[in-house]
Amino acid sequence: MFWQIDLAILTLVVVTAVASIMVKDLLGAAILFGAYSFLMCLLWSIMGAVDVAFTEASVGAGVSSVFFVAAVFRTSRRTKD
Amino acid sequence: MKIIGLIITIITGAFLVYAAIDFPAWSDPNSPASTYLSPYFIENSMKDTSVPNYVTSLLADYRGFDTMFETTVIFTAGLVCFILLRISGGKEPETSHYRHVLTGVTVTLKKGHKIPESEDFERIDDLWTPPDLIIKTSCRLMIPFIQLFGLYVIAHGHSSPGGGFQGGVILGASIILLAISHDLRTALEKMREKVVAILCPIGVSIYAGTGTLCLLLGVNFLDYSALASVLHVDPIAARSHGIFMVEIGVGIAVMTTMIWIYNNISSAGKYNQGL
Numbered sequence: 212m213f214w215q216i217d218l219a220i221l222t223l224v225v226v227t228a229v230a231s232i233m234v235k236d237l238l239g240a241a242i243l244f245g246a247y248s249f250l251m252c253l254l255w256s257i258m259g260a261v262d263v264a265f266t267e268a269s270v271g272a273g274v275s276s277v278f279f280v281a282a283v284f285r286t287s288r289r290t291k292d
Numbered sequence: 293m294k295i296i297g298l299i300i301t302i303i304t305g306a307f308l309v310y311a312a313i314d315f316p317a318w319s320d321p322n323s324p325a326s327t328y329l330s331p332y333f334i335e336n337s338m339k340d341t342s343v344p345n346y347v348t349s350l351l352a353d354y355r356g357f358d359t360m361f362e363t364t365v366i367f368t369a370g371l372v373c374f375i376l377l378r379i380s381g382g383k384e385p386e387t388s389h390y391r392h393v394l395t396g397v398t399v400t401l402k403k404g405h406k407i408p409e410s411e412d413f414e415r416i417d418d419l420w421t422p423p424d425l426i427i428k429t430s431c432r433l434m435i436p437f438i439q440l441f442g443l444y445v446i447a448h449g450h451s452s453p454g455g456g457f458q459g460g461v462i463l464g465a466s467i468i469l470l471a472i473s474h475d476l477r478t479a480l481e482k483m484r485e486k487v488v489a490i491l492c493p494i495g496v497s498i499y500a501g502t503g504t505l506c507l508l509l510g511v512n513f514l515d516y517s518a519l520a521s522v523l524h525v526d527p528i529a530a531r532s533h534g535i536f537m538v539e540i541g542v543g544i545a546v547m548t549t550m551i552w553i554y555n556n557i558s559s560a561g562k563y564n565q566g567l
Contacts, residue, residue, distance in 0.1 A: 258318075261453040262347040265445075269461040274550055277468055281558035284567055 217257060224250045237288050241279035248272040341531040344451045351455065352535040356514040359538075360499050363545050367496050370549035374489070377561030388564070391416045417475060417565035431473035438466040446543045450532065456542025463543065464550030476559055476566030485555070485563065488548045495545025499538045506534075514538075 227250060231243035248271030255264035316323030333354065337346035341353055351359050390399045390413045398416070399407070407413050439462075446459030471479035502514070509518035516534025517527035525533065558566040 262345075262455070262458075265453045265458045266461075269458050269465070274461055274465055274468070274554075277465075277472075278553060278557055281554060281567055285557065285560045 220250055220253050220257070224254065235290055237283045237290060238280065241276060241283055244279065245272050245276035248275070340528065341535065342528050343532050343535060345449065345453070348449050348455050349535060352538050353516065353531055356503070356538065359542070360503065360514070363496055363499055363542050366549050367492055367545055370492055370552040373553045373556045377556040381561040389416050389418065389420065390414065391420070415477065427473050431469055435466045435470055438469070439463055442466065446539055449539055450535065456539035457546055460543040460546025461550055463547040467551050468554045471554065471558070471566050476555065476563070480555070480563065483551055488552050491544055492548040492552060495541045495543070495548065498541030498544065502534060502537045502541070
């Protein structure tokens with residue numbers, strides 16, 4: 212694989228990981244966490260672990276984002292800290 | 293408090309990076325995992341189990357005991373959501389809203405009152421928005437294909453990426469998509485609460501039951517080669533069929549757990565209205 216793609220994805224992984232814990236808006240954090248999961252899925256598939264990438268895409272980026280959004284919808288959208 | 297947390301995180305991260313230096317380099321041919329462990333599974337998976345995708349044979353056969361308890365963990369997660377939200381918090385709402393379909397008049401009823409079943413009134417959510425024809429129609433068109441793909445992923449896990457976990461999640465996501473695009477009540481009509489709650493332990497029991505069947509036939513727990521006498525195939529093909537049986541169990545358990553968790557979280561255990 213091209214190292215440029217690797218580097219770009221790794222940078223975005225760090226950016227989304229830090230951003231998802233820094234943002235005040237919990238809905239935004241949920242979406243950023245979904246983006247983080249999807250980038251991790253890309254990393255897994257670059258490394259050749261297709262089964263793990265599939266699981267990450269379906270569970271991490273798909274269903275868990277829905278669970279987070281549902282939990283935010285039923286609680287509050289702003290963090291207390 | 294924030295600063296203490298930051299310091300702890302940085303120290304833990306530094307230790308992790310320090311520990312990661314000792315790891316063998318990625319795809320190092322001389323690392324212990326690459327010298328004898330991985331080559332064994334890569335070379336013998338096809339001979340032992342006749343499953344081309346050795347990730348599947350590794351997950352469901354060589355370390356099948358581990359995967360069984362992974363399924364149990366998923367089932368426990370669904371059960372905990374059910375106990376926390378549905379049993380302790382799931383009370384009937386104070387008011388319920390009905391909408392007269394032809395005129396659009398909304399009727400609010402207090403607890404205990406009900407409108408007789410008729411075509412004129414439909415039950416609506418507190419935060420009701422007019423139904424969007426484009427979203428409803430496109431989701432209705434997509435859901436059968438998503439479910440077909442989920443079944444394909446479960447059935448084709450032997451020779452392509454996928455298996456019970458991924459296929460189960462995709463099948464569960466199709467019902468969740470129905471609940472999001474229409475409303476929770478429509479999804480509950482298709483997949484009732486009792487059906488979900490019964491199918492979930494059944495999925496885990498299919499896995500454990502396959503293992504127990506092997507035990508009753510006189511070999512180790514989850515040693516599928518014993519199924520050869522039951523299925524009338526040779527022991528290698530029996531291991532392949534045994535993997536398929538437990539994949540079906542995992543698929544059912546994961547699918548229903550996803551729907552169960554979604555139903556409980558999105559309605560806060562009340563099952564009256566979702567997202």
